[in-house]
Every structure is written in C-alpha cells, then in structure tokens.
Amino acid sequence: MTEEVKAPKKEKIPRQPMPEQEPHVRARNFEEVPYGYTPELAMKEAERCIQCKDPRCKQGCPVEIDIPGFIKLIKEGDFEGSIRLLWEKNSLPAVCGRVCPQEVQCEGLCVIGKKEDPVAIGNLERFAADYQREHGKQILPPKADPTGKKVAVVGAGPAGLTVAGDLVLKGHDITIFEALHGPGGVLLYGIPEFRLPKAIVAQECNYLERLGVKIEVNAVIGRSETVDELLERFDAVFLGVGAGLPVFLKIPGEHYIGVYSANEYLTRSNLMKAYEFPAYDTPIVKGKNVATFGGGNVAMDGARTALRLGADHSYIIYRRSEAELPARHAEIHHAKEEGVEFLLLTNPLKFLGDDDGRLTGVECLRQELGEPDASGRRRPVPIPGSEFVVDIDTAVISIGSGSNPLLTKSTPGLSLNKWGYIVADPKTGKTMKPRVWAGGDIVTGSATVILAMGAGRLASNSIHDFLTYGW
Amino acid sequence: MFEIVERQEMAQGTIISNWIKAPKIAAKAKPGQFVILRANETGERIPLTMADTDPAKGLINIIYMVVGKSTALFKTLQVGQGYLDVIGPLGQPTHLEKVGKVICVGGGTGIAVLHPITRGLKQMGNYVYSVIGARSKDLLILEDKMKAASDEVMICTDDGTYGHKGFVTDKLKETLERDKDIKLAVCIGPVPMMKFCAKVTQEYGVHTLVSLNPIMVDGTGMCGCCRVSVGGKMQFACVDGPEFDGHQVDWDELNLRLRSYVTEEKVSFDQFKAAHAPGCSCSR
Numbered sequence: 041m042t043e044e045v046k047a048p049k050k051e052k053i054p055r056q057p058m059p060e061q062e063p064h065v066r067a068r069n070f071e072e073v074p075y076g077y078t079p080e081l082a083m084k085e086a087e088r089c090i091q092c093k094d095p096r097c098k099q100g101c102p103v104e105i106d107i108p109g110f111i112k113l114i115k116e117g118d119f120e121g122s123i124r125l126l127w128e129k130n131s132l133p134a135v136c137g138r139v140c141p142q143e144v145q146c147e148g149l150c151v152i153g154k155k156e157d158p159v160a161i162g163n164l165e166r167f168a169a170d171y172q173r174e175h176g177k178q179i180l181p182p183k184a185d186p187t188g189k190k191v192a193v194v195g196a197g198p199a200g201l202t203v204a205g206d207l208v209l210k211g212h213d214i215t216i217f218e219a220l221h222g223p224g225g226v227l228l229y230g231i232p233e234f235r236l237p238k239a240i241v242a243q244e245c246n247y248l249e250r251l252g253v254k255i256e257v258n259a260v261i262g263r264s265e266t267v268d269e270l271l272e273r274f275d276a277v278f279l280g281v282g283a284g285l286p287v288f289l290k291i292p293g294e295h296y297i298g299v300y301s302a303n304e305y306l307t308r309s310n311l312m313k314a315y316e317f318p319a320y321d322t323p324i325v326k327g328k329n330v331a332t333f334g335g336g337n338v339a340m341d342g343a344r345t346a347l348r349l350g351a352d353h354s355y356i357i358y359r360r361s362e363a364e365l366p367a368r369h370a371e372i373h374h375a376k377e378e379g380v381e382f383l384l385l386t387n388p389l390k391f392l393g394d395d396d397g398r399l400t401g402v403e404c405l406r407q408e409l410g411e412p413d414a415s416g417r418r419r420p421v422p423i424p425g426s427e428f429v430v431d432i433d434t435a436v437i438s439i440g441s442g443s444n445p446l447l448t449k450s451t452p453g454l455s456l457n458k459w460g461y462i463v464a465d466p467k468t469g470k471t472m473k474p475r476v477w478a479g480g481d482i483v484t485g486s487a488t489v490i491l492a493m494g495a496g497r498l499a500s501n502s503i504h505d506f507l508t509y510g511w
Numbered sequence: 512m513f514e515i516v517e518r519q520e521m522a523q524g525t526i527i528s529n530w531i532k533a534p535k536i537a538a539k540a541k542p543g544q545f546v547i548l549r550a551n552e553t554g555e556r557i558p559l560t561m562a563d564t565d566p567a568k569g570l571i572n573i574i575y576m577v578v579g580k581s582t583a584l585f586k587t588l589q590v591g592q593g594y595l596d597v598i599g600p601l602g603q604p605t606h607l608e609k610v611g612k613v614i615c616v617g618g619g620t621g622i623a624v625l626h627p628i629t630r631g632l633k634q635m636g637n638y639v640y641s642v643i644g645a646r647s648k649d650l651l652i653l654e655d656k657m658k659a660a661s662d663e664v665m666i667c668t669d670d671g672t673y674g675h676k677g678f679v680t681d682k683l684k685e686t687l688e689r690d691k692d693i694k695l696a697v698c699i700g701p702v703p704m705m706k707f708c709a710k711v712t713q714e715y716g717v718h719t720l721v722s723l724n725p726i727m728v729d730g731t732g733m734c735g736c737c738r739v740s741v742g743g744k745m746q747f748a749c750v751d752g753p754e755f756d757g758h759q760v761d762w763d764e765l766n767l768r769l770r771s772y773v774t775e776e777k778v779s780f781d782q783f784k785a786a787h788a789p790g791c792s793c794s795r
Contacts, residue, residue: 221549221556221596260599263599265535300736303734317775397770444731445750
C-alpha cells in the first residue's frame with residue numbers, strides 16, 4: 041500500500057457557533073434562543089463538510105436527507121437549490137433544524153466529528169429553511185399528476201405532516217384532521233416558542249397547504265367522526281395522533297392548585313399563549329418557585345418556561361443522577377445557563393397545600409445510586425430518614441405520556457399492545473386494520489419529532505405502494 | 512367561523528342562548544355531550560354542555576351564564592357573527608335507559624344541560640319527576656320545555672317569588688320520601704347544589720348522575736386539567752365524563768380546583784368591563 045499523497049493542508053475552520061441571546065436576557069423572554077446563521081457563517085460552516093462519497097451522516101437521518109448534497113449547495117451560495125434538495129426528503133426542515141437530536145443522528149456519525157466538532161448539519165438545515173422563508177421566492181417542489189386517490193391523515197403533528205407532504209407530492213389528495221384549533225401537534229402545543237417559534241410551525245403547515253394539502257382543524261376523530269367513517273370517504277387512513285395522555289406521579293396532593301401535567305402547563309403557555317395573559321384570555325399560575333419533575337426534553341421545556349413566566353427558582357427534580365438525564369445535552373446546557381437548579385437523586389413523596397387548596401411545597405426523599413437495573417442504569421435507592429421539603433407554588437409533572445384511548449377505543453379492528461399503543465409493522469406502518477396505517481408516538485410511545493417523521497416516511501411509502509399497486 | 516343563527520337573552524340578560532351552525536357536530540351529538548368554544552384568536556377554550564341540537568338544520572344550542580370575561584365576550588356575539596372554533600361533540604353521552612321512575616333536578620343554567628337528558632329519559636318510557644330551581648322567578652329558565660319533557664314538575668326559588676320557597680333539595684327529598692320506586696336521579700347545577708342533592712339521594716340509596724364542569728383546556732384527555740376524584744380514582748371529566756356517579760365524587764376537591772384562577776379571572780373580567788364600559792352602566 042502506498043501512502044496517499046496529502047493535499048496541502050488547508051487552514052482548519054472550527055465549527056461555527058450560532059449567535060444566541062445572552063442566558064440572563066433570554067431566560068426572561070419567550071423569543072427564540074439562537075438567532076441562526078448569517079449567509080456568511082453558513083457558507084463558512086458548509087466548507088467544513090468534506091463531501092464523503094459514502095456519507096455516514098445520511099445513515100443517521102431517519103428521513104434520509106441528502107446531507108452532503110444540501111451542504112454543498114449552501115457552500116456554493118445556491119440557497120434555493122439547497123432548500124429544494126431538502127424538501128425532496130423533508131417537508132419540515134425549519135423544524136428539524138431546530139429540534140432534532142442531531143448529536144445522536146447525523147452529526148453523531150459525521151467523520152469530522154471523530155477528531156473535532158462535527159459539521160453543524162442541524163444549524164445548516166435550519167439556515168436553508170430560514171433563508172428561503174425570509175428571502176426566497178414562493179417556490180414549490182414539483183408535484184406528480186393527480187392520482188384521484190384520497191388519503192385521510194389523523195393528527196397534524198410531525199408524523200402526519202410528513203405523510204401529507206410526501207403523498208401530496210406523489211399526486212394524492214390529502215386531508216389532515218386535527219383535534220386542536222391549529223395544526224402542528226406537539227410542535228404547536230408542546231415545544232415552547234423560544235425553541236420553535238410558532239410562526240415557523242404555521243409557515244411549514246402553510247407550505248403544505250400551498251402544495252394542496254387540506255387541513256381540517258377542530259376535528260376530533262373518534263368523536264366527531266370515526267376511522268370507519270373516514271374509510272368510507274378515503275382510500276387510506278394514517279393515524280398519527282400522538283401519545284397524548286398525561287402521566288401523574290400518583291402521590292398525595294396532586295389535586296392542589298398549581299400542580300400541572302407538563303401537557304397542560306405547556307399547552308396553556310404555547311398553544312393558548314398564557315404567557316401573554318391578560319392580552320390572551322387563558323391564565324397560568326406564574327409561580328415564584330417552580331419544580332418540574334422528570335429529566336427529559338419536555339421537563340427542560342417546562343423548567344425554562346417557568347423562568348420566562350417569572351419564577352425566582354426553577355427546579356428540576358429527578359430521581360436519578362445527572363448521567364441518566366434523558367434530555368439532550370444542548371437542552372440541559374441551555375437550562376443550566378439560564379439558571380435552572382437541578383435537584384438530582386430526589387424522589388417526591390407528597391405535595392403539600394394550604395386551606396385554599398394551593399400548592400405550598402413538595403416533600404422529597406434523597407436517594408443514592410445502587411446496583412444497575414434491567415435497563416443497565418444504576419438504580420436509585422432511597423436514603424431512609426432523608427426527607428426534606430422544597431417550598432414551591434407550582435409543580436410541572438413531566439415523567440412521560442401514556443396512550444390516549446380516545447381514537448383507539450372507537451376504532452374496532454386495530455390491535456393494541458398492553459400499553460394501549462397501536463400495533464403497526466415497523467417497516468411499513470401498516471396496522472392490523474385494512475387500509476389503516478399508523479406511526480409516531482401512538483405506535484412507539486413518547487419519542488422524538490424526527491422519529492415520528494421517520495415513521496411517517498415509511499408509512500407514506502407503503503401507502504403510496506398500496507394506492508399505486510394495490511399492496 | 513361557526514355562525515350564530517339565533518340568539519336569545521334569558522334571566523334578565525344573565526343567561527344567553529345561542530343556536531350555532533355546526534352541522535357535523537349536530538349530526539353526532541347526544542344528550543350529555545359538550546362542545547368547546549373559542550370566540551376569537553386570543554380567546555380561551557370554554558367547555559359548554561349542549562342544551563339541544565337540530566341535526567336537520569345542522570344546528571347546536573348552547574345556553575350559558577355570563578360569569579366572567581369569556582362568557583361576557585360570548586354575550587357580545589350577535590346573530591350573523593360567530594365563534595372562531597367549536598369543537599365536539601366531546602365527552603361520554605348520558606346512558607339513557609328505561610328504569611321506571613326517575614327524578615331530574617336542575618339549578619340555574621344546569622337546567623339547560625338537564626333538559627335534553629330529561630327529554631331522553633321520558634322518550635325511553637320513564638316516568639319523570641322534575642325539580643327545577645333558581646334564585647328568583649326572573650332567573651328561572653326553560654320552565655315550559657321542562658314541563659313538556661316531564662310528567663311532574665316542581666319549581667323552587669330561593670326567595671320564594673315562584674313555586675316552593677327554598678332549595679331544590681327540599682323537593683327532591685320530599686319526592687323520594689313520597690315515591691320509593693324512583694330508581695335514578697340526575698342532578699345538574701352549581702357544585703354545592705349537586706353535592707347536597709347527592710347527599711339526599713344517598714340517604715335513599717338512589718343511583719345519582721351529576722354532570723361536572725371543571726376547568727378544561729383541550730377536552731380530549733390530553734392535559735389532565737379537568738381531573739376529578741371519583742371513588743378515590745383520578746378521572747378526566749372531558750373523556751371519562753362529564754357525568755359521574757354523584758355519590759363517588761370528591762366535591763370539596765372539585766370546588767377547590769374550580770377556584771384555580773379566581774385572581775386571574777377577576778383581572779381579565781375587570782379589564783374587559785373597563786374596555787366595554789361606555790354606555791353600559793350595568794357593568795360598572
């Protein structure tokens with residue numbers, strides 16, 4: 041083997057950080073934390089991509105974006121070309137650029153990342169989408185001729201929007217049914233404004249509408265219409281209704297005023313814009329001392345929202361240690377920077393309240409790490425006699441979601457697993473019920489936006505095959 | 512927009528009736544179910560149990576009392592105007608069956624919710640006693656409709672301006688005492704009324720349905736805001752209810768939770784009243 045002749049070494053460009061709001065400033069407003077790349081920064085970052093022949097980053101993307109391809113176009117300054125390429129695989133690039141866990145997907149596999157920081161793929165995706173929205177013409181990707189086939193998509197969240205975006209480009213007639221009064225699902229009610237501005241969600245949905253997707257809001261399938269009724273009018277039905285059932289701690293005192301499920305707290309703040317009360321009519325308890333229970337991304341969203349609503353102290357109370365926090369590192373980092381206080385290895389025992397039923401505190405027990413459990417994580421073991429009280433006036437319970445039975449209960453023929461999630465073929469999204477597909481959290485349980493989108497992609501391929509070839 | 516096609520002020524303008532164009536909801540709705548309404552982009556999602564439907568015309572009827580900002584805003588909506596969002600039908604319908612003799616007890620705007628259930632029970636072939644009450648004669652609604660839907664109607668007013676002077680519980684107790692064959696009580700009204708009705712019926716061992724009205728947000732079981740304790744178990748009124756066994760409900764907890772936002776509600780209502788004050792002395 042002869043040694044490869046090395047090209048003269050170029051000056052190394054470090055990963056370009058996105059400019060962002062100062063932590064102490066942003067912790068008190070709801071505006072987006074990072075400002076995004078300028079064209080100059082984006083082109084500079086794009087230069088760091090070495091255009092691998094067999095790109096590993098792409099393997100890490102659940103919707104198989106041509107990552108080196110769109111980055112190359114950014115590097116060349118062809119921003120319109122780059123968004124067109126992104127749209128071929130992803131109808132929601134402005135969303136994914138912001139909320140995907142790139143560190144465990146595309147960027148986690150980037151070869152540059154072996155020696156230095158990986159290429160900022162997420163930031164670049166976000167740039168391409170934002171640039172198009174802010175500066176570009178109202179361009180649309182090419183669309184196949186109408187097939188005359190009709191598909192109903194239930195739920196306008198990440199999975200449903202992906203299915204709709206994919207199938208409308210293939211010429212099918214798509215109607216999305218959304219239970220809430222606006223489309224977006226968790227992108228609208230769950231993820232806060234400061235991480236994902238709602239104007240961007242609206243624009244991504246508007247892009248689908250410009251492609252011809254019909255979005256019917258206020259349509260609670262299972263109540264206003266059943267899946268069987270949809271099957272009379274549509275050739276295929278996709279169920280992407282999300283998990284959407286709050287899980288409580290099941291400790292005494294959860295009825296006290298000021299105790300919220302994360303779903304409620306975030307829905308009030310995000311969907312109903314309670315942070316703008318009284319300009320918006322929906323109120324929210326603006327606690328001075330807020331505890332969020334749980335350690336995932338939703339918990340970080342809750343704790344950071346509490347700060348923005350004016351909390352003096354915003355705690356994360358988590359029963360395991362820092363190493364086990366399931367949230368993305370970036371979210372934990374942002375939360376810490378903003379002043380969120382972490383009470384780790386702490387287990388809540390009961391809520392305390394006053395005579396008016398208002399929350400005044402939570403009694404907790406300290407824990408220490410014991411032997412690893414079935415999941416391989418060291419199990420927290422209570423320390424006897426270590427009870428202590430944290431004074432709080434607001435609690436946000438963010439320990440996951442269950443399966444909302446509203447739709448599944450009213451749909452005979454679906455097979456459900458023991459947790460109530462829909463059984464669907466992991467490769468195609470096909471359910472046990474003919475002409476019905478499902479994907480996202482209602483199949484997997486609570487997961488991420490991009491995994492739901494990946495499930496949507498698989499289902500849309502399968503639905504297209506069914507509509508085209510009959511299988 | 513969901514257009515209001517008919518509007519009526521009742522009980523001296525404190526209670527409003529709207530017939531709203533919502534054909535899909537009208538086609539599906541059953542007695543006991545509710546809708547969520549939002550007046551405009553900045554509005555709250557307000558749950559209201561439907562008072563009636565007209566599937567042929569594609570209409571639903573809601574009857575609400577003006578108690579705060581959102582209902583005051585609803586009151587400003589005239590025929591031809593409408594709601595930005597109407598979502599439904601939500602919740603479990605009332606389980607209507609023939610049990611023999613039933614008693615339906617309604618207070619205030621609760622009578623509006625009670626009426627379609629009463630009518631349904633009568634249509635099933637039950638013998639229906641009804642007890643309806645209000646603070647005073649002028650505030651009593653739907654007397655004629657309740658008479659048409661019942662075999663016997665008793666009226667109570669707190670101040671004695673009409674019918675029996677006293678609470679509906681008096682007449683409820685009297686009737687249960689008089690007729691031991693009553694198998695079911697349906698009691699709908701303010702929380703204290705339902706609580707005390709349930710206490711009375713419990714003494715007589717009569718199964719009792721109540722319709723709860725906790726604070727809600729989405730109405731589809733997603734947020735858990737409307738959680739109530741029934742028989743010691745956490746239930747969501749929006750999907751498990753709104754009707755529950757009145758003997759199992761933790762009334763004090765419900766009452767506390769209904770007061771979650773008293774301060775905010777006052778801020779919001781005061782602001783609204785200030786903005787709508789000119790020319791309207793009643794709101795000062």
